[in-house]
Amino acid sequence: MSVLRLICSPRGAASESYRLSQFVVRALARTDAERGRELVDFDVNQLSHVDAEYAWALGSPADPAQATGTLCESDGLIRALAAADYLVIATPMHNYTVPSALKAWVDHVLRVRHSFNVTRQGKVGLLADRPVFLAAASGGFFTGERARQPDFLTPYLKAAMATMGLKSFHAFAVEGTAMGREALQAARLRAQAQIAGFFAPVPGEQEAVLPA
Numbered sequence: 055m056s057v058l059r060l061i062c063s064p065r066g067a068a069s070e071s072y073r074l075s076q077f078v079v080r081a082l083a084r085t086d087a088e089r090g091r092e093l094v095d096f097d098v099n100q101l102s103h104v105d106a107e108y109a110w111a112l113g114s115p116a117d118p119a120q121a122t123g124t125l126c127e128s129d130g131l132i133r134a135l136a137a138a139d140y141l142v143i144a145t146p147m148h149n150y151t152v153p154s155a156l157k158a159w160v161d162h163v164l165r166v167r168h169s170f171n172v173t174r175q176g177k178v179g180l181l182a183d184r185p186v187f188l189a190a191a192s193g194g195f196f197t198g199e200r201a202r203q204p205d206f207l208t209p210y211l212k213a214a215m216a217t218m219g220l221k222s223f224h225a226f227a228v229e230g231t232a233m234g235r236e237a238l239q240a241a242r243l244r245a246q247a248q249i250a251g252f253f254a255p256v257p258g259e260q261e262a263v264l265p266a
């Protein structure tokens with residue numbers, strides 16, 4: 055199995071969202087062990103914003119004969135996404151939504167004629183469905199009774215992934231990282247327990263898949 059993990063925090067592997075994503079990656083390795091494990095880490099902070107040619111191409115009825123600039127970058131990013139069995143997005147919340155580097159990645163992969171088509175009925179995804187796991191971190195709370203801010207991160211990513219055909223979306227978050235050491239520890243344990251619960255085998259499932 056192959057996992058594409060997007061590292062979106064400017065703090066990279068030292069970040070809270072990366073730390074949380076490790077639990078998802080390890081759980082995937084355990085549940086899908088028979089297929090072996092390939093983990094491709096991609097730091098979206100290295101991405102450029104889409105350029106003028108990209109914008110022209112997206113506004114045109116057909117692609118240019120020769121892809122140049124960020125169109126080429128986009129081709130490679132869509133290929134990497136299409137090749138992955140699982141997508142893990144490790145990201146902080148920035149100003150209620152995704153960091154700009156992750157938005158740049160979305161702009162590269164959510165591309166008409168390549169990852170979705172426009173029809174009379176709306177946009178139709180062109181990628182095969184595969185599970186997407188969000189591992190988010192936020193300084194404050196955006197769910198529950200302590201939430202004092204909107205969440206434009208989770209619904210945005212869910213909608214963006216679904217547009218490409220990736221409809222199986224699962225979100226985990228460490229919320230309240232700025233609320234002190236004890237609160238952070240409690241938030242970590244809550245999120246880790248949610249991940250463990252999600253990946254826990256259903257009773258009888260193992261017996262069901264064993265050959266007779």
Ligand SMILES: Cc1cc2nc3c(=O)[nH]c(=O)nc-3n(C[C@H](O)[C@H](O)[C@H](O)COP(=O)(O)O)c2cc1C
Binds near residue numbers: 146
């Ligand atoms: C530019 C910026 C904007 C932020 N905006 C928010 C926000 O809107 N809501 C929030 O709860 N935390 C916000 N934070 C705090 C981060 O989400 C928090 O520190 C998080 O734990 C960082 O995760 P990371 O270690 O994965 O980068 C912001 C941080 C930065 C740097």
